[in-house]
Amino acid sequence: MNNSVRMGRVLGVPLRIHWTVPLLVVLFGYSLGSQTLPAMIPDQSNATYTIAGLAGALLLLVSLLAHEAAHAITARKKGITVQSITLWALGGMTRMGRPRTPGSTFWIAVSGPLTSLLASALALGAGIGLNTLSGAAVPAAVLLWLGWVNLVLAVFNLLPAAPLDGGRVVQALTWWRTGDQDRAERVAARAGQVLGVVLIGLGWIVVLRGALSGLWLTVIGFFVVIVAGAEHQRARLAPALRGMRAADAMTSPVETCQDWLTVQRCIDDVAADTRHSALALIDFEGRPSGLVHLPRLARIPAEQRDTLRVRDVATPWARCTTCAPDEMLQDVLEKLSPGRALPVLVTEGQNLTGMITADDISRIVRRQALRGTESR
Structure with a gap:
């Protein structure tokens, strides 16, 4: 978090x-x-x-x-x-x-x-x-x-709704009855979304009746809706990602930028032509050193771009999410947190071999949906 x-x-x-x-x-x-x-x-x-x-x-x-x-x-x-x-x-x-x-x-x-x-x-x-x-x-x-x-x-x-513990109980019982873990997670998450909306409604009713404590109930409701929605999305993704390795999903070769360049040089020479929303950085020895997000570059004032190095505004390598090419894709995505989100950098030793972006995941899901349509 x-x-x-x-x-x-x-x-x-x-x-x-x-x-x-x-x-x-x-x-x-x-x-x-x-x-x-x-x-x-x-x-x-x-x-x-x-x-x-x-x-x-x-x-x-x-x-x-x-x-x-x-x-x-x-x-x-x-x-x-x-x-x-x-x-x-x-x-x-x-x-x-x-x-x-x-x-x-x-x-x-x-x-x-x-x-x-x-x-x-x-x-x-x-x-x-x-x-x-x-x-x-x-x-x-x-x-x-x-x-x-x-x-x-x-x-x-x-209460029987994810992400609450009661929702996990519903998930366990549904999984036990149907044998389908993904369906069980979707059922629990959908129940969580419904419960969140109910809590938000109850909270506002309490507020309108003059009790500010209803705001707390509303905040809890928003949290439940957001987390349950994320869990529902993850349950929908799971069938498409199952059995895939990181190497199957990554974009390769990776577009990189030297971390010693100024922000303006990075924008002019690399970022302006890249197709991704983030760039991997490499140091003098060619080793990966961090990740810079293009929206972050865009927010830097023009007067600072010629003096500020791109590595100074990047996410350091220690805080980047990395994985090996043979790691299972589901396991890689489960390691993600709000502070360590996509993209994931795929490394082999000290070499950067690929990058997994949100577009890569979407492409896999779309491909799986087409195959499902064809099979019907």
């Missing part, structure tokens, strides 16, 4: 924190400290409410991390590679490979909500016990709030 920072590892899995996480802590901390706790336990000091609200928000963040960690642990037990866990304002996301069986899909999906239910039970039990035995009203209230929030989180995640 874009604009996230790596913050170490959790059980060996890279943990990333999105910039919206501090916003999540502030919003929940403020809501808990200024509204919920004063209503539950009046006559406490402002400092007590502030500290308790912040502690509750941080505990919620820990419970979200536990939810995502459960997905990661279960996936690894099923032999699936887990790339990262990212926490952000709307919860968390665990990037992993594609499950190989309906059973794996099911257990990975339910592990998160089950963890949230366990966290809910522990927090509610601890809150009730703490209030009964010691009379510590403020910590008890925070734990009770945490328990109810985790319960809501678990129930919401079990």
